[in-house]
Amino acid sequence: MEFWRRRRERLRERGPSGLGLLPWLLMGLGALSHLLGGEAPNPWIGGLGLLAFNTLYIAVVLRAFVPRARETRLTRWLLGGLAALTFGLAIGYGREWLLLFPLLGLAVGAVVRRGRTLFRVTFPLVAGAGAVTFWRDGWDSFGVVYGTFVSVMVTAAILALNDTVRQLRETREELARTAVERERLRFSRDLHDLLGHTLSVVVVKSEAARRLAPHDLDAALAQVADIESVGRQALTEIREAVTGYREGSLAAELDRARDALSSAGVEPVVRRSGPLLEPAAETLFGWVVRESVTNAVRHSGASRCVVEMSGTDGRARLTVTDDGRGGGHGPGAAAPVADGPGSGLRGLRERLAAAGGTLEAGPVPGGGFRVVAELPVEAAAPGPDAGDVRAGRC
Template structure:
């Protein structure tokens, strides 16, 4: 038996077809021979009854295995017809066609497999009927044999029903696993696109600002200009490392590192930076999330605000931490690299951060800060045990 990618046997996830139930018709081979050799009364009528039985048996199972027709009335009507022919042959010929009952039981299990109560009643009725008929015919000598015959008849249908239900359940489980795997891939793509947006947006902003500084300082202070150029090289190398880490999913943005980077970027952009942090040490995951907020917020200040002053405040409490970034900007700063206006409701970066914080139980809000400037506020819950461990 072959195995699937999910580690389950392929045979348990593939629905049986009509071909799987055809060999069971061989249980009537003794009576078929009697028809051909004239070993029963009115063999032509018995042969005709057998042909009708076989046709109904195949049609019943075929429609019951068809997902489009299983829930319709057709399989049950065919099953009722099959039951009538079975009882007619068994009663009419009495000593022949008794093995039609196990076949009827199989068909009943296939048709009624999803109806727990009805299938139990139908199979019990079949088993009792077959046992009584076997007793009246004297086909079995002991009560145990009679009970075994009736029990075996009902058990045939129950096994068929349980097997088909198991296959359908495994098939549904496999489909669900595939959907979950697809969703995981989509989440990973979204994570990577967010990380790439945040990384490149911030890094390119830093490089543009420092390149402007090189252009301004070059004519009058060569050493300062060379220092800024060295910073551009360092930022570029760091960006390459961060992108590699983002691809593998191992990168975490430290809050302390991002605050230092924010101060450097703001000062290089000619924006006065005021940064304060208070409260107990933060858990690594909380600090990483807030580090992304600082990176995105400061990048937006540099690119869109035209501000002269930016304040970043991190205020930690025992159960929550509050981060606020405010500036005194009035709109886009002068310069061709800042032609786009500041987003009023948050761009893709802010929306992605809001989703991340919401997943961690926090929130992210942004909007105008009074008559001038812009405010970005992030709040996150703090796990006490994790914070103490940190």
């Protein structure tokens, strides 16, 4: 049962083939009976013509279901030869031989499936078939003309619809692959930003606890408690990032940034003004604060870091500036992180660009490193001007 189920699925994916049009050759049995009955003149010519017709028909319909072969000039020549042979046999013999016209219609519909070419071919074919059949058999042959027209149009419609369904299936699969790739990229960015910041804070607080332990055990234990709190918060954020529902709060990120900078011995300064932000904009700016502060803590060797929010009703700006090694000297400088392949500030540039924003990062003349992020925002009431917030106030 499993074998047959898989076979049916493979056949469904492949779609129809030219083999489905071969049984219609049984319509030519009337012409064969006419030959064998001894009523047809020049039976040898008729027999060779019928054999050639069957051969050309099989070749055309099989090539019609191979996309590359269907569009070639050889297929068109074979179809033209089949049409010429059909008209010749119908004119020469009439009667049962007129049923070759519907077979020709099947071949035409299989090869010429859509567009203006289909109509340019169909109407001359039907008109020619009608002229020959009326001449040979009178009004009794109207069914042959109608059958020729229907065979062309129905075959073309069914096969064109099948092509459309196949293209839609391929498009759906491509969209699914694109969605998976985008989700992987989103998760990799979130995981980098989450773990990079969290591990940096853990390292800084661990170093602080190690330094304080010989002199002030209570302060060292407070640092250890902070490490536990940071770890628990990181677990929660990673779970939320995996499910795709994480929305960062800029105020919370500023609190974390202040705490991380203070623990690393860097003076935090926060200035916030400008319009209120939408949740999506706050989330993006929160990621910028997290990544920039993480880089400042890990790489810059700075003594002071300034985080400034400003903007107008149409555009908001976030600037993070430190006074560390902005020139990228040494293995821990901030500049290489900004150009890191596929992570860090490069990932943030892509996020902000997708939202219509920009991100610039680079050394500051005279020393230090600056990250500037901008986003378009809708008009809203201006937020409170916090002024300068230093050393633990945000």
